[in-house]
Amino acid sequence: MGENRVLEGRRIVVGVSGGIAAYKVCALVSRLVQDGAQVRVMMTPSGERFVGPVTFRSLTGRPVAVDQWTDLHETGAHIALAQFAELMVIAPATSNTLAKLANGLCDNLVTTTVAAARGPVLLAPAMNDHMWTNPVLQANVARLQGLGYEFVMPGEGRLACGESGVGRMAEPNTIRESILRILGARGGGALAGKRVTITSGPTREWLDPVRFISNPSSGKMGAALAQVAASRGAEVLLISGPGAALPAASVDTIAVESAEEMLRAVEAHLPGTDVFIGAAAVADYRPEEYAAQKRKKSATPLELRLQPTPDILQSVAQSDSRPAVVVGFAAETGDPEAEARAKLERKGLDLIVANDLTQPGAGFCADTNEALILGSRGQREAVSCRPKLEVAKVVLDQVEKLLEESSGGREAG
Numbered sequence: 001m002g003e004n005r006v007l008e009g010r011r012i013v014v015g016v017s018g019g020i021a022a023y024k025v026c027a028l029v030s031r032l033v034q035d036g037a038q039v040r041v042m043m044t045p046s047g048e049r050f051v052g053p054v055t056f057r058s059l060t061g062r063p064v065a066v067d068q069w070t071d072l073h074e075t076g077a078h079i080a081l082a083q084f085a086e087l088m089v090i091a092p093a094t095s096n097t098l099a100k101l102a103n104g105l106c107d108n109l110v111t112t113t114v115a116a117a118r119g120p121v122l123l124a125p126a127m128n129d130h131m132w133t134n135p136v137l138q139a140n141v142a143r144l145q146g147l148g149y150e151f152v153m154p155g156e157g158r159l160a161c162g163e164s165g166v167g168r169m170a171e172p173n174t175i176r177e178s179i180l181r182i183l184g185a186r187g188g189g190a191l192a193g194k195r196v197t198i199t200s201g202p203t204r205e206w207l208d209p210v211r212f213i214s215n216p217s218s219g220k221m222g223a224a225l226a227q228v229a230a231s232r233g234a235e236v237l238l239i240s241g242p243g244a245a246l247p248a249a250s251v252d253t254i255a256v257e258s259a260e261e262m263l264r265a266v267e268a269h270l271p272g273t274d275v276f277i278g279a280a281a282v283a284d285y286r287p288e289e290y291a292a293q294k295r296k297k298s299a300t301p302l303e304l305r306l307q308p309t310p311d312i313l314q315s316v317a318q319s320d321s322r323p324a325v326v327v328g329f330a331a332e333t334g335d336p337e338a339e340a341r342a343k344l345e346r347k348g349l350d351l352i353v354a355n356d357l358t359q360p361g362a363g364f365c366a367d368t369n370e371a372l373i374l375g376s377r378g379q380r381e382a383v384s385c386r387p388k389l390e391v392a393k394v395v396l397d398q399v400e401k402l403l404e405e406s407s408g409g410r411e412a413g
């Protein structure tokens with residue numbers, strides 16, 4: 001596909017915050033319009049002090065949104081813009097705006113629109129070098145990266161303040177390259193046209209109206225998988241247990257509580273699913289009896305009989321609607337490799353991702369994970385401790401290989 005075709009008709013919202021580099025964003029917007037993209041510009045009040053909205057209005061031929069109270073729309077300008085945007089680009093992204101985004105603040109049209117984003121958000125920071133190396137700013141950038149925001153990092157050179165250093169906004173062409181990469185991936189990514197269903201988080205098995213059996217799963221790994229799969233063009237469904245983390249990219253999500261509910265939701269969506277990833281920490285047991293009234297506290301021991309919950313992974317792997325690729329997770333404390341290999345074979349999975357819960361930085365709640373990926377065809381890939389988003393990329397690389405092999409096999413047969 002020619003580069004220009006990639007942006008033809010694509011819907012891009014550019015947010016301009018208050019830095020000198022705003023003048024360079026005029027060139028970026030002009031280029032995107034020439035590429036055939038549908039561009040809308042929104043500005044912070046500080047951004048407006050650097051470049052007037054008239055300039056962007058002339059470049060895009062569209063009104064520029066600056067004030068959420070006057071640029072009204074039936075649903076609010078922030079929702080209308082967020083619905084419109086396949087991609088948001090914040091350029092320049094000031095230290096102030098990055099701090100707000102890292103903390104979920106919504107006090108102007110740009111920050112509120114980003115909070116309502118349904119797709120990827122690309123940030124192009126620009127600032128004085130001391131502002132850039134400030135540890136608070138760096139912590140905000142790291143937080144945003146961990147949440148899945150895309151960055152086009154500043155370069156080194158002469159800064160508007162007269163000093164030289166890192167902080168100079170990436171050149172319009174470099175930002176455009178990132179836009180091409182993100183939108184190119186979305187339109188024709190390696191998982192384009194594939195349906196990926198992911199379970200995530202814990203389940204709750206209630207024993208009375210106020211108590212349940214559960215586990216500390218945060219859902220961060222499932223959210224990371226959903227986000228990476230969506231960025232590679234997949235149609236993603238996330239079936240997530242209570243309190244599970246949600247991906248920064250918007251994906252269809254179904255909230256469930258118990259293992260039984262999770263199984264029903266999975267079964268309902270299995271036909272048409274190409275890839276199933278069971279990243280949920282499903283409770284293995286549920287109380288045999290649910291007491292409709294709160295069980296009273298007493299001095300004598302309480303005995304509970306527990307029943308095994310349905311095995312979701314196994315039922316997916318053995319279903320008539322079995323997806324082409326079925327991936328499980330195994331959180332282990334013993335011999336993770338042996339335990340995971342046994343689980344892979346017993347349940348008839350294609351891949352299993354084993355975590356050793358005894359390792360620091362692995363497993364529940366952590367932002368990082370260390371994993372061993374094993375496959376039914378003898379694949380074995382050790383993934384050293386790294387952010388869950390990075391682990392998700394390695395897992396999905398393995399999934400893509402299997403999909404390629406299975407479609408090659410079908411064609412040959």
Ligand SMILES: Cc1cc2nc3c(=O)[nH]c(=O)nc-3n(C[C@H](O)[C@H](O)[C@H](O)COP(=O)(O)O)c2cc1C
Pocket residue numbers: 016017018019020021044045046047093094095096097108126127128131
């Ligand atoms: C002349 C001038 C240049 C500025 N350039 C930058 C800049 O490049 N990057 C930055 O983070 N802040 C810069 N600032 C500070 C921001 O404009 C200020 O923090 C403002 O509150 C940002 O608001 P906003 O993030 O809502 O746009 C500059 C301020 C002035 C007066």
